[in-house]
Amino acid sequence: MAGRIDVEGLRVKRGSFSLEVDKLSVEPREVFAILGETGAGKTVLLESIAGAFPFSAGHILLDGKDVETLPIQQRHLGIVYQDYALFPHMTVYENVAYGLRMNGCPPSEIDQRVGAVLELFSIERIAESYPGIISGGESQRVALSRALVLEPDILLLDEPFSALDPATKERLYATLRDVHERFDCTIVFVTHDFEEARRLADRVAVILGGRLCAVVPAAELFDQMHDAEVARFLGL
Template sequence: MIKLADVSITLGDFSLKNVHLEIRKGEFFTILGPTGTGKTVILELIAGLYRPDAGKVLINGADSENIPPEKREIGFVYQDYALFPHLNVYKNIAFGPRLRKMPPSAIKENVQGLADMLEITHLLARFPGTLSGGEQQRVSLARALIMKPKILLMDEPLSALDPNTKRMLCGELKRVHEKYRCTVVHVTHDFNEAAMLADRIGVILKGKVKQVGVPREVFERPRDQEVKNFLGVEPLKAVYAR
């Protein structure tokens, strides 16, 4: 579905070196790594914000180099939510469908459906600046999901939230994935989040992919000392709770 073939890119002081990743259709793939290792850049490469200096990003087997972001059928949810501050919640969610000239009644129905599912119906007339972090995150998710993206890219979607909201949204993300069956690429530095959500995890350290596997495998059998040091020695309850 998504393949990064020996991708390298340098952006200022930061670089990714020969990243090789294969993400399967419909899976929930989590890229796990400490802050500043280039996890977000991987998402942005898939989304088409950057072109790799070397290597290829393949989507459904096709080289994506000349496909602009608007043609990639992706949804992007950023850590800071990136809601449009000049539009209210309804217009934020309806932004994509309106561009596609969907009939207003269908837009209304879709927005309403998603708002019900994510429990944000009461917020539709509000502006992003007046919402809490958790609320903004739901709106951001709704805005991405309304386009029925084939690929949903999420950059640390839960890291700015308090523990309770985080737990709740974690469950919601799982439900959303089960409902939409889109391919999710999720970036986090939080082991628990990765263990709870991921079908497979890719551990990335210092701009390199160190290990890819199902959560239990990654946490129980880190490939080398570097991965082991990053993951720590404590076994993760979340892995066994699934």
């Protein structure tokens, strides 16, 4: 089954910051949370999985293939950033269609696939609107649509719910579960919210100060025996 991620001996330098992950595996179709404080390296790990920049050492394998040697179109992943990164000069429809156009899909297929994903997320009515005039919840669904219209094996989400009000957040929790079921993909999401990680994920990785400190089943996040640093972070 597609969607496996293996991290081996990873070292990433970003300015003065360094991320170290000796070994980490995410199973196909797993919902996996990366939990940690602000600045701990959560997004650096997420972007590393996406192959966004070179590594100082180590490898990340997507279904056994090194992400650094895979062309972008062969990585079969989608990424949604915290600020959604929608193109402001494009309509919602054009934003969602962008990746398909870059991949050379014929117009008829683009229209069918974009229409289907807009309907799935109930945003057909804003298809001709621009990002500057839609709500935060709508922007989140547009960003998810743009990623999922490519039918990725792996979906990467960078703090996808942090800027949303509680009611919208609850609705999108349900949307995420539906996405996982419908698209049958592996989901890796970054969060600093303990309860969010525990509710949504199968397993949780804890990253502190640029170092992977623990990987535990989400349901056992507060039940496991942790070292002093992780216990302090969790408030135990």
